[in-house]
Amino acid sequence: MAYLDILNLQKSFGANRVVRDFSLPIDKGEFVSLLGPSGCGKTTVLRMVAGFETPDEGAIRIEGRDVVPLRPNQRNIGMVFQSYALFPNLTVAGNVGFGLKVAGVAGAETRARVAEMLELIGLPEMGGRYPFQLSGGQQQRVALARALAPRPRVLLLDEPLSALDAKVRVRLRGEIREIQRRLGITTIFVTHDQEEALSISDRVVVMNGGVADQVGTPFAIYNQPATPFVAGFVGALTPIEATVVDPRAGTVSSGGMVMHLGRALPMAAGTVVPIALRPESVRLGREAGREIVLPATARAVEFMGSVIRIRAEAGGQSFLLDTFNRADAPPPQPGEPVEISFSGRDVIVIGG
Incomplete structure (x- = not known):
């Protein structure tokens, strides 16, 4: 049995159904x-x-118990918001210990737990500061x-990094993951950033x-999209419409190209x-090993630091390709003729 089991959730706001038959065992x-x-x-x-919202239908079970009838403060769930939502009139220690104080935890126990949490997040000396004295990353x-x-029992993170600059986001997401692993806490993280999720x-x-x-591992989501x-x-990807020639041999064709995918097709x-x-x-x-070679024309070149992304056109089809940035090998210029190559084994059959 799943520790957290989300079953057949439905939710509408007026005539707008925003969640449809959503199920997820965790x-x-x-x-x-x-x-998304x-x-x-x-x-x-x-x-x-x-x-904070009540489903129109469905159940949410934690350790086998449906928590839908329970109020938020009865579910023993921690939540981190996008906007930090820290109390400006409380110190860092006061903010960290707020939930414990509300729950009636003894003062000595609260102080020990606050010290433990500040050590965990790498801010052991900042308990006396106020939120306005912290950076965005420290506030989060x-x-x-x-x-x-x-x-x-469960930690929920609602786009907690979206207000931070890029370098802080990368560092902090790694720290969040490390803390989550150390504590072994069941976590749901909401984001629109694919790199974060993966x-x-x-x-x-x-x-x-x-x-x-x-639903799948990052590897499956990226390499086997359903x-x-x-x-x-x-x-990023180059979408291509192809026709199955020989399903047993895994052969397809598109625009005069014949591709052997190296696997049978259903x-x-x-x-x-x-x-x-x-x-x-x-x-x-x-x-070597890339049996499909096409004459093409470079149409656009995008410098991305360590990687250069090129859009090339071959046979009326646009292809995206990434190549490592090398100081001794400048990329082609738009309009320059080039050759591109790939292997049929690298072709993704969507939903296949």
């Missing part, structure tokens, strides 16, 4: 991210788990410590229109199937 100590664009229902699911650490201080999660739930389009939406939302010959290539699977020039 194991104890698992870190699961809800990933604005309006896909991910925050509504989180708020229903927290108790304090918000995390406040949520963890009462020893909740980098720190045990599993990712890609949401679209109130439903879970796909729907065109997942394929397009998670990572559809009949003549079926039109969506396929795709990730930019890292396409090479500039010929390369």
Whole structure:
């Protein structure tokens, strides 16, 4: 039995159904991210788990008990918000210990727990400061410590890093994951940032229109997308429409290209199937093991630091490809003729 079991949740606001038949079993100590664009229902699911919204239908069970009838303060769930939501009139120690004080925990025990939490988040000397004296990253650490201080059964994180600059976000997400692993706390993390979700999660739930389009490990979500939406939302890619030539041999064709995918296909010959290539699977020039070589024209070059992304056109089809930045090998210029190559084994069959 799952530690946290979300079963068949439905939620509408007026005529707008924002969550549709959403189910998700989560194991104890698992870190699961809800990933999707604005309006896909991910925050509504989180708020229903927290108790801030009531589902129209469905159940939310923690250790076998349905918590839907319980108020938020009866569920023993910790929540960290996007806006930090720290009390400006309380010190860092006062903020961290607030939930313990409300729960009537003795003063000495509260002080010990606050000291433990401040040590955990790497701010042991800042208990006497006020929120306005902290950076954004430090404030979010304090918000995390406040949520963890009462020893909740489940931790909910609602886009906690979106207000921070890029470098702080990368550092802090790693710290959150490390703390979560150390405590072994069951966690749901809501984000619209695919890199965040893929980098720190045990599993990712890609949401679209109130439903879970796909649930899987980061590796599976990226490399084996179940729907065109997942394929397009998670990572960059070149979408291609192909026709199955020989399903047993895994052969498809598109625009005169014949591709041997190296695996059997579960559809009949003549079926039109969506396929795709990730930019890292396409090479500039010929390369051993990449049997498909196409003459192409560079159309756009995007410098991304260590990686250069090139959009090349071949046979009326645009291909994205990534190549490492090398000071001794400048990229082609737009309009320059090039060759591109890839292997049929790297082609993603969407939903296949």
